[in-house]
Amino acid sequence: MANVTNKRPLSPHLQIYKPIPTMVMSIVHRITGGALAVGTIILAWWLIAAASGKPYFDWISWLLGTWIGLIVLFGYTWALVHHMLGGMRHFMWDMGHGFDKHFTTKMAIALPVVSICLTVVIWIVGLAI
Numbered sequence: 001m002a003n004v005t006n007k008r009p010l011s012p013h014l015q016i017y018k019p020i021p022t023m024v025m026s027i028v029h030r031i032t033g034g035a036l037a038v039g040t041i042i043l044a045w046w047l048i049a050a051a052s053g054k055p056y057f058d059w060i061s062w063l064l065g066t067w068i069g070l071i072v073l074f075g076y077t078w079a080l081v082h083h084m085l086g087g088m089r090h091f092m093w094d095m096g097h098g099f100d101k102h103f104t105t106k107m108a109i110a111l112p113v114v115s116i117c118l119t120v121v122i123w124i125v126g127l128a129i
């Protein structure tokens, strides 16, 4: 009885399909969703530190201000922008628009370009003020 399941065919997975822009952006949407969950923990940690007193807040501010901290924060900003734009794409589909194959491909290609540009603009503005 145990051998019956051993001979069953496996369903095709990622390595079987040719990656296309819409597929890649779908995967990136899920990855950025996961990254946002981690980023939210960092945000909560920072807020807790702010409520805990100056020494702890100074320490976490120093940590997030290091090169590694800044790279993590930049990645968090990008994940938020990319996921938000991807989410808006989903809302458009939910309302029954934008299903044309060529249009979805164009949007999938534009998404990383727009999200990176927006993230850079946010950081330029953020560092300037």
Ligand code: HEM
Pocket: 029, 030, 032, 033, 034, 036, 037, 040, 083, 084, 085, 086, 087, 088, 090, 091
């Ligand atoms: C900290 C904030 C957020 C977190 C932690 C988060 C997390 C996630 C995760 C983990 C997924 C993947 C679910 C799955 O594939 O099973 C997801 C999907 C989704 N998110 Fe977010 N998200 C956040 C913010 C947003 C925002 C701001 C928007 C819209 C502007 C949005 C719109 C969506 C949509 C539409 C999906 C479903 C995509 C699909 O059906 O494939 N999310 N989110």
